[in-house]
Amino acid sequence: MKFGISFSLFAFAALVGASNVIDLDTKNFEEYVGGDRPALVEFYAPWCGHCKNLAPVYEQLADAFPSDKVVIAKTDADGVGRDLGSKYDVKGFPTLKWFPKGSLTPEDYSSGRDLEALAGFVSEKSGVKSKIKPPPPPVAVQLDASNFDDIALNDDKNVLVAFTAPWCGHCKNMKPAYEKVAKAFLSESDCVVAQMDADAAPNKPVAAKYDVRSFPTIKFFPKGSKEPIAYSTGRSEQQFIDFLNEHCGTHRSITGVLSETAGKVLTLDTLASNFFTASLPERPDVLGKAREYLATLTGADKKTNTSAQYYVKAMERVIEKGEGWLTKEQARIAGLLASPSLAPTKLDELKIKANILSSFAAQKASEAAEAAEDIYEQVVDAAKQVPQQAKDGVDQFADAVQDKAQKIKEEL
Known part of the structure; x- marks a missing residue:
């Protein structure tokens, strides 16, 4: 056995x-x-x-x-x-x-x-196929000698290019983070995340032109410029994201969703706060100022114009339908944002609207916070006085007892 x-x-x-x-x-x-x-x-x-x-x-x-x-x-x-x-x-x-x-x-x-x-x-x-399941196609735009100038040097696009080599260990370690960043920026048509096999024979002249001497070498090609900026920050997802947001003027998070600052226009943010705290008769005046500012944006980019128009539209709706419209609209947008089937462009549009509507209540929320702070400080001061008041009461009672005892003693 x-x-x-x-x-x-x-x-x-x-x-x-x-x-x-x-x-x-x-x-x-x-x-x-x-x-x-x-x-x-x-x-x-x-x-x-x-x-x-x-x-x-x-x-x-x-x-x-x-x-x-x-x-x-x-x-x-x-x-x-x-x-x-x-x-x-x-x-x-x-x-x-x-x-x-x-x-x-x-x-x-x-x-x-x-x-x-x-x-x-x-x-x-x-000519024999392997049993290995092929990896998914790369998300980063693939560059080579034939398409490099058309993409990286496009006057209408900002392009981040990673010059890599298939055998490079550092390139392999960086790839997962770089792919996630490329996916996060898929909705940004003018901010491209690209990669190039700079060790492939046909691509070596391009790599030499841009002084690529080691791998990975990462360079940023700004919109409207033929001269790249050397990328020398770290290789984490967040570091790539922060760099691109700064240089492309975008507001992406690691997940690809827009951040809380997307779509915000500083001047209109201030007017939105003032509008929400103004009395009903004063609100049309604030709306007028918003319309005047909107008229000055004729030369601004499409995204800024679209955002500015929504600030004005929101003010018009509140005047027409009351503050209840703002609450209902925020709830409606929040419900839509929770849907898993939204197209990326629709998701961006709704997130920007949600960010803008939050500006209307910002001032009121700030005032409420200040009021709560004042009440809190008053309560704390009152609480600090309680022990002293209690001590004073005990002392007064003790004095009274002592006086009574003295009188009884004298009477005896």
Whole structure:
């Protein structure tokens, strides 16, 4: 019974530990390489740190391709495969070489060592599809030598460009945050988040033109300018967001939703506060001032004009229908904003309206807060007086008792 259990455990361990990577040496090399299947061969050394890092990825690569169509193999070029390493001019570890079907003349592999890059190379060379589910398409706009000038140098757009390389570890670490930022700015047509493989041969002249010497190098191309600004801030999502909001004049949050400042016009904010606290007869005068300011914005951008018009519209509705309109409109917009199916443009429009309507109650809320502060201070002062008043009462009672006791004593 014990033997049966031990044998089962051994078989299970062997099954779990099975590898689809073929181990090669000088005796079996041509059994697998140069025959009826193409082969990718890793020349490694057991002591090599980079080889150890590659090992789990290489195992996944072997699992991703049918072994009857593609050979994924390795050889210890510092041990049993030392002669193979010499024969194929291996000078460092790991070295990967691609052997086409029916050939013992290899092609050096010089791309990335991540699973995506390796699988893409094998599929391209062999024509065999891998079992790896392809990653979603990038959100950041992809630039190359053919479209760089049309996008990055567009006079109507602000463009942030990350010059990267597929093999760059720092680029890979930055990618998730950069993609989230690109997604957050999808609704901003004039603020583009882009990326370029600056190590690809056709793109190297563009990278050289903009003095890209390391990866990632990030540069911001302002609207209407051909000269970029070097991005030297951190690589977190929030740092990218803050930079773009400052340089593009946008108001995006990490989630892509507009912030509380979006759509606000300072002068009209002040008028909105004054309008809400003004008496009913005074409100038309404030509305008149808002209309006068709106007339001065003829040269402003479309977004500012649209926001300014809504300030005026809100004042007109309150005069026409009373303050109840403001409360109902805020509730209506809040309900719509909670809908998960809103289109991004509609979401932006409603968020801006919500921000503007909040300006009307800002002054009143401020006054209420000041009044509450005054009441609080009065209560605190009164509370501080209570202990003293209680002490004075006790002292008066004690004095009275003492006087009474003295009189009784005198009478006796």
